[in-house]
Amino acid sequence: MPEVTGYPPGWPSWAELATPDAEASKDFYCALFDWYSYTLTVPEKGDYEMFTLGGIQGPEVAGMQTLADDAQRPSWSCYFRTDDLQATVDAAEAQGGQELLPLTRVADLGEMALCADPQGADFGLWLPQNLQGAGVMDEPSAMCWVELACRDTEQAIRFYGEVFGWRAVRRDYHNSVYSDFKVGAWSVAGMVLMDELWPPNYPAHWIPYFWVEDCDATAARAAELGAKIRVPPTDVEPGRYAMMTDPTGARVAVLTPDPAHRAEARKRP
Template sequence: MPQVTGYAPGWPTWAELASPDVEASNAFYCGLFGWYAYTVTIPGLADYEIFTLGDVQGPAVGGMQALADDAQPASWTCYFRTENLRASVDTVVRMGGQELMPPTDISNLGRMALCSDPEGADFAFWLPGTLKGAGVADEPSTVCWVELACRDLEGARRFYGEVFGWRAVDRDYYSPYYTNFKVGDWSVAGMLSLDELWTPDYPAHWMPYFWVEDCDASTARAAELGARVRLPPTDIKPGRFAMMTDPAGARLALITPEPGDRAEIRTRP
């Protein structure tokens, strides 16, 4: 996919890791995906790591910050584009979610807010400044999908339909309860059920999928680097994928997508 210069409202734009050990996380992700990482100093906030493809001049693919509280778990946060940050946060609250971090300026990069849905799955809004979002997507070593795992599927459909204007379409991929969320004709995110295969106390969550050229080899490499594989490489209609937690416990998935034109695949009815 060509480099991305902007995102429409409702689209995932950025993925950000919160880590208890920035140096160790750099070693894991750069070792797994071949990323480069550099530090940005943001006045009034903690230092921020930017992951890129190739080197410091390469397109940005994601970010990382140190956990503010050691009691918090490591996690990836999925960011979604909005045109009106305050109105989006107000809709979250009106629909039963929570405002976890109010609209905040991130220097000249943009403006963000952190929220959670009614089941407690965290996500963030992004109103871009100089950082439009990931500079490239839908190619190896980049985020190519984001997915919500929850229990109240109908409630999530209503919530995210109001918040982002998403249209829900049923699929028969990995489980009989899989949903694609669409903006117009484009599939932008997915949702699966936390069914009996998950423990009753497993929390609802958003998770990024990273494109890899060989799911089996990349999963083995992740394990060598300290990841815990939760679901080994498995074939589904969209490709071959695996789920894992990184050495600090943050959830992520790897996928080698099915061959074909990405625009055609994303715009399937």
């Protein structure tokens, strides 16, 4: 598997699970994606679990931490690369967003911050030092896409355009409108409108997609492992996908890319 050595600014670079039950989550994802894991002790932050691919010494694909407050919702957070953490946080706040966690150094790996957009969807910022982000991307069992679900897409387009310099390209998609966020010529994220089919109180959120070789088999295996399938395997233009909540309630998606999408994804810098 080709390993990633760096990410351009504005690109998704990491996914992190916040869970109320670290052991249950580790068991689920290691069984579902054939991940391994090791525990990293971060001074002043406690233990942090690193998921790896291809063995303990393999490239990191995602992280996990235990929720500090039982009232918090289990969730996956998507992190985006930045060259200037403070400037990006300032831009988010200037556009109506909120800083949730101030700039924090994570050992010698890099620096991070957590923000929320005006609709409450949280996202992370990452300024790398010794960890560029996920060591592998756009490969089986690794992250291949991130997607925002929100109710005001125009506001989201303005916000992320100012914060990351993204350009939105809309396309008609199964009787709805889907937006690709682009950096230059490359699509780096997607956005779906939360319409009347969504529960009325469900919050705006980011969700990572992980590449799998067989979407149907993975969804079936996830259900066996205790996940709830929210969107059954469905054909879309990029391939075949499914959405689920894991055994702790965190929302996650899987995608089996079609051959054309697979080839295009692997051309990305």
